[in-house]
Amino acid sequence: QTIFVPKEVDASEPRVAASPETVKRLAGLGFDVVVEAGAGLNSRITDADYQAVGAKIGKVSDAAGADVVLKVRRPTDAELKGYKPGAAVIAIMDPYGNDAAVASMARAGVTAFSMEFMPRITRAQVMDVLSSQANLAGYQAVIDAAAEYDRALPMMMTAAGTVPAAKIFIMGVGVAGLQAIATARRLGAVVTATDVRPAAKEQVASLGAKFIAVEDEEFKQAETAGGYAKEMSKEYQAKQAALTAEHIAKQDIVITTALIPGRPAPRLVSAAMVASMKPGSVLVDLAVERGGNVEGAEAGKVVTTANGVRIVGHVNVAGRVAASASLLYAKNLYAFLETMVDKETKQLAINRDDELVKATMLTDAGKVVHPAFAEAAA
């Protein structure tokens, strides 16, 4: 059976869904792997690197012969036309709010898997694309903030005088926020952080940062069984805003990462809070693609406010460290695909009762099958 790895059609997507390591392993599972010419170039992987581990270099039309397509982004309608009905397509499908695109995949007859729905259980940790990519995004957010900031981050005591340490506030301490804390600490900043999940408090402390939050009764209940944040009440948000407003005015850099699954990102930083910061301060909004945590943030732009504060709204931040991001992403996909291959026959054998398959399968045999989208499609 054949696997096809295309070059991403979205010009702003530098990542690729296979690495030399995973191609080698996929071949070991019994697959013929065809990689589209140039697919890895933006992640510093050459066609020769793939060929050296047994891949064939092909062109877009080779998708027609593939039983499995490994991608970063959801396939476009044009791409879907080139796929074989029944092919398994594995990618970050971003299906919320994209019902038409989900319906297109059903119509194309492909079995589409949305990697971001992988359950966060021990067995699936190695397949967790949200974590592998958010970790790098959290790191890169601090690097981007440092690049925009016109002062040094660590305290420096020199013969010519002392540079004070930068104060960095991280809002939302999931995977990205925790890595942002660790990175900011490595660069010598004084770091504080906030989250609505009580479990975050200990994690923040263990990284040597200070936790800032309104810790009332609602806060104590703010985590779902799945470990995600709940949308907080208007009252809580108001109390939290008052506390953070006072804190943000004293910060040099604010990095926001707050997300609620399936909902728009919570608005945590108002224009007034941005205006309260000193000229030269920097905000990085990692949630900008999901509506943004910071008022005034614009996707794909660095906005400078009237008072000289920069709001960084880069999109696809993991893609800004594409070579690292692709290696981890490719490994996530490989680990998942491996669970769907019969080791004896060396054929794809998708077990539709497996919990990982059930959680991630969006479309199958012409239908939208995922419970979160099936109703809209019917």
Ligand code: NAD
């Ligand atoms: P996420 O990307 O969904 O959200 C980022 C953070 O924003 C979360 O910590 C969330 O609590 C926070 N947030 C939401 N609303 C907020 C608000 N109003 N103010 C402040 N913060 C707010 O989160 P994530 O990085 O995907 O992590 C979610 C959870 O999953 C965490 O508990 C994490 O430790 C856990 N996790 C578990 C595994 C695993 O067991 N395999 C892997 C990764 C993450």
